[in-house]
Amino acid sequence: MASASSDEWRAVCDKFTNAQNLTVVESRNDPENDPFRSKYKARELLREIYCTLKSFEAGEGEEESGAESSEQRPTEPPVDGQREDGYGQGFSGDSPAGLRAAKLGAVEYYLGVNHVDTEELSAGQEHLMNCMKLLERCSVSSENVSLFIHVRNQLGILSAGWDETETAQGFLETAESIYQRYLKEDGSPPTDMTEYFTTEENMLTHQERTKRFELAYTHTMYYLAQVYKNLGETERAATYCHSTLQRQLQLNQFSPMEWALNAATLSQYYITKGLYMEGRHCLSAATVISDLAGEVPSEAAAQESETESERREQLRQKRAEIARCWIKYCLNVLQDSKKLLEDSIGELDTDRQEELKMARRREEEEEEKGRKSALLFGSEDTFDSIASLEEKVHCLLPLDFTEARAVFLVGQNYVTQAKEYFQMDGYVTDHIEILQDHSALFRALAFYEEDLERRCKMHKRRVDMLEPICSDLNAQYYLMIRRQMMFELAEIYNEMMDLKLTLANRQSDTESLDNHTINKFNHLCSASAKYFQMFLDSLCSPEGKIPEHLEEEVLRPALVARFRVARLYSRLISPSPSAQLENLDKSLEHYKYVVQYCEAHPEAAAAVETELELSTEMVGLLPLKMNRLKAKMVVNN
């Protein structure tokens, strides 16, 4: 500002510094009954600056009628997304006119943000649009690119708040393209807006300029992530979250624990989409970065100081959370591959297995390619540790027991880690969720195990971890969890029973089973029936009455449990015909319940089609069987 005396200019700079200070620092201490006091003061200062700038302009009396034209305010607001903004038009950003426009635009920008902060959104928008209009006449250069991006970020936020998501998307995407084009065509550290109003001696370093500029763009990405999320484009949203995280890491603007937890959470998005390579990468990065937060303070240290105790709590909790994300990774990998490999009766399909093994080589190559194209986390010093952590577990679906076991062991290791923090006493729900995952890991692994004896032992492990807890829980507060566990236990016992029977039949070709096997079989059978019955009892009213109407979320489980109990009773082996008759009678009763319930509630039939069909059949057949048995008893007597 050649014409303005340096004193005058210094006054403007002081005012600006003051306004910034009021906005950022002072405003935090405003009293409750006057929450925007400092911001209003800052607004006054900004207005004064605006007037001064205008007067300089008039004093210069230069070429344009620019002053008036901006007073007139064209009725049509510029809208982004319709054309490439800011390139190849108007006067260049570093010309005196361009600089003037940028400064005035910056004041409009700050006024806009000030109004938004004080909940005067429309006024805020007007100022921001004024800023856009001023910039419209300039081309993008290192002097104004930062403002170009900032003002669009703000307008994006504002539009999104008004549910104009597409408009917001327009502003933010333009900001993105301006950033990218600037980096390609210029790339020098751009002037920060605060520098417009600082004296020569207070200019920022190049490093600081880059930092601020990049941070503004990180925010653009972050806002875009939210816009895409709100538009329902989850895939794009995830990509932008990923980029935001990556930039935080690159620019060293993150707190390790928070970052790690976010990366771990993002992995959960990837694994639910079956993108295991990306999921694994996020998790490995999460583990490595969380280690940057340092060692967990010892218990002794925690007892001595409160900050240490808090730190200990935080670190332990967050690392346990990351471990839980890892567990889910392993579990999903195993379950997905199981789904791929199982035949119609849930056994390993060896033909399919061969086929997939043949296809494996190609996949490995693709993985390599994918890795190269993927957006990778890491700075120079973390890159290798992330990669080496990734190598510890496969991201391809395991195809045989050895591979499955490797994944299982990694998962089990994280189970131990997670349980260390999420103990039963204090974290009941979390602890049980981890146990359920552990059980599910075993279940998935058992699928690959060919030795039935060992498979049975795996199921026994599941029983051992779930059974004691199920009985310890308060039935009222943990109703849902207990129901889940009862059902699972019933199914495990059922599975074990089937395995024992297959084993026994394999060992002795003769039809009859020895007493020991029969006892074992009966034990497992009644245990399974017991847990199904417990589950059914949990549905009853406090007075023990069976509900007439089953709520939708328990409808299928309840009817299936009935059906299964019926089947279990009919399978119990008993030497005495009268006991057998009794069991068959119970079985019939449960089958009848299923049929009668579906008759009374026709809408239930769809939920249990197969079970209903079989039950109806059994209701017809069982009485015949019982009659034959009775007849035999009469003859024997």
Added chain:
Amino acid sequence: VMSKNKSSESVKVVVRCRPLNRKEESNGPAGSIVQMDLRLGQVILRNPRAPVSEPQKTFTFDAVYDANSKQGDLYDESVRPLIDSVLAGFNGTIFAYGQTGTGKTYTMQGAWMDPQKRGVIPNAFDHIFTHISRSQSDKQYLVRASYLEIYLEEVLDLLDPNHGNARPLELRESPESGVYVRDLTSCVCKSIKEIEEVMNVGNQARAVAATDMNEHSSRSHALFLITVECSQPGPDGRKHIRVGRLNLVDLAGSERQAKTGVQGERLKEAAKINLSLSALGNVISALADGRSGHVPYRDSKLTRLLQDSLGGNAKTVMVATLGPAPQHYDETLTTLRYANRAKNIQNQPRVNEDPKDALLREFQMEIARLRAQLHHRKWRTKQKKEQVDGEGWERDGDEETEGEEEDEEDEEEGVEKEAEEYVKQEQRLEREKQDIREDQFMLADEKQRLLGEKERMMGVLRKEQEATEQLTAKYKAMESKLLVGGKNIIDHTNEQQKMLEGKRHEIAEQTRSEREIQQQMLVRDEETVELRETFTSLQQEVEAKTKKLKKLYAKLQCIKAEIQDVNDEHVRSRQELEQTQNELTRELKFKYLIIENFIPPEEKNKIMNRLTFDPEEDQWKFQPLVPAERSVWVLDVGMLFPSEPSDMYFKTLQILWTLQEKRENIIIVK
């Protein structure tokens, strides 16, 4: 909608609107944007910015209270039944919800000193303690209160003496008792005064904490928790404990509500963008929201603490407060929508009977232990006394049984008697000492020894007395914490007041049921209108369809006639053909007869062998006797029958061909 299940009931939602204040009145003639139909329980909201033609929004609630409503009305009608349930051992929750400045605090607290303006909380306190004092004397009560605040996802104990520097509390889960706040202060309250004091202490702590923070009150939730444990002998002779919990929740201003997600499922917020990168986790976890993954970001603390109240084991009342001024339209609409959604939350309240964590049981056991100790002590003292006295062995047995028979109520007397005994014993020992000293016949050292012994005995006695006193004090302190019913039962005025309250309760009940019936009627009305509407449109439809039907019927008749004609024609031609066929068959038979009788078999075979069918000319032809060069044999009748051509035979063949042709025609027609 009727509830599906008898044991479940939905959250009761009542709405209250405050009057326009002076400033708002002076703002213009626009007036209130909220209209209320008290009889139907409806709120009608007018959009001040929309054209008049736009339909107004109507919401129906369990009850609505307009600007003229009294505190007492709201309490009697909507809160009293809930507090009664709490006293019967249910969990109960009252939420106050609304934009800051809509009278939330007035509704919940009101003006404590003015009985007419007292809010829900003081009325509830009064209700609880009045109920206890009027209940039967075999009931024992223990009332505890806690007060906490949730600010920025941190749980703060408002009753902690050094609240200012206290660390936030942690939520924990125990296998036996579910979610709890670790180390939360809990105060036993014996009277209205005490519980009010507790509330005041907490309110002060809250105010102090708030001075250095903006918008504190509109961001923090305050929870006042009251636990009422009641023990009563059951029919089985054992004491049963019922625990009712009352949560009085002052939710943060509704303008912040969307972010805290109290309603169980997160409110779907408008497309607002989080500015701070610190919220990146929320964005990511929203993406990762899936069943098969683990999402480390937990439900809000408030949701976890009150999970029983929203879709769990509790009876819940939500009081939503509205501002009637036009400038509050958006917030008012948000509040109404939120309240409307809350109506759908179903709870399954159950009486909490004999829970493991009941403090009352612990107290009772402690008291019983102390009492046993006291008894033991008394018995020992008695024995000692008897040793000293060296007499009264027979009396001992009596006393023992007497002691056993002693009623709980007599315990205090017993303790006092005991103290007297001590004094007596001491006096006697003193007397004996005196005696010994005065006994001049005794040897000096013997005297000294006896005196020392007496001295020691007195010391022991004193120590024991102190211990007993301590024990008694402890016992009394413990017991005083328990409230016993029946203290005011004889009070006649109370009796009358009780009746009055009963009547008031009845009236409130009736108002409520009336409103319910009104609401149902409205629904029925709508249904009827709907039916009628469909009826008129059906009429029109029938007419249109009939017309179409007639047209189609005529067309159908035409086509039918056509078909009939064709059929007739076919029948006729078939009959003709049959006739021809019959004739032909007859003639054929005749010819065969001739052949058989007149043509020798070898001749016949010869002829047959020479016959071939020429598809091109569609004729039977004779192969020449001498193979010709041509591949196709030409039928030459003259060659076949060189001597005398049989007319008859020729004809037969001809007819056979025509017949074949006709047959083919028939097939084609078919």
